[in-house]
Amino acid sequence: xxxxxxxxxxxxxxxxxxxxxxxxxxxxxxxxxxxxxxxxxxxxxxxxxxxxxxxxxxxxxxxxxxxxxxxxxxxxxxxxxxxxxxxxxxxxxxxxxxxxxxxxxxxxxxxxxxxxxxxxxxxxxxxxxxxxxxxxxx
Numbered sequence: 001x002x003x004x005x006x007x008x009x010x011x012x013x014x015x016x017x018x019x020x021x022x023x024x025x026x027x028x029x030x031x032x033x034x035x036x037x038x039x040x041x042x043x044x045x046x047x048x049x050x051x052x053x054x055x056x057x058x059x060x061x062x063x064x065x066x067x068x069x070x071x072x073x074x075x076x077x078x079x080x081x082x083x084x085x086x087x088x089x090x091x092x093x094x095x096x097x098x099x100x101x102x103x104x105x106x107x108x109x110x111x112x113x114x115x116x117x118x119x120x121x122x123x124x125x126x127x128x129x130x131x132x133x134x135x136x137x138x
Contacts, residue, residue, distance in 0.1 A: 002048040002085060004092040009037045014045060018052040019078035042070070044093045046077070046085045053081045056089035070094065 007014055012032050035041045039060070046054035054077035061071040070093065075086045 002046040002053060002081075002088075004044060004046050004088050006092070007036055007043045007045055012036060014047070015052060017050055019080065021079045022052060022054060022076045024076070042093065044089045046081075046089055048081070053078045054085040054089055056086070056093050058093060 012029070015027055015032050018027065035057075036043065040062075042058045042060065044056045045052050054075075056072060056075045058070050058072045061069050063069075072090065072093065075089060077085045077089075
């Protein structure tokens with residue numbers, strides 16, 4: 001069972017060892033640092049034997065007339081590890097643990113969203129969940 005955890009501003013080193021197929025492109029140290037240091041960006045990772053085998057990225061979305069929400073941008077899992085890890089990453093991102101995204105001040109947890117999100121996937125995506133567009137339905 002992999003360790004699922006949220007990364008913080010000082011966790012850049014965690015992303016030095018990533019399994020093939022997790023991210024779309026090679027990771028760039030400057031972009032990692034910028035992402036992790038921005039308090040509105042969130043990254044949950046799945047780590048097995050010291051290697052990142054999956055991630056879920058999101059942003060603390062702020063709108064002038066609605067409470068803040070967690071917007072899940074992308075979920076990626078190494079093809080060799082497709083066994084529910086994406087679901088675990090999403091659960092971890094939306095949990096009420098003190099270090100989760102949902103527990104941060106002003107951010108509504110995913111579990112409290114009252115509308116169901118219907119998402120369409122990019123045509124080239126097979127087993128990888130990458131949201132291109134999203135509309136809400138009741």
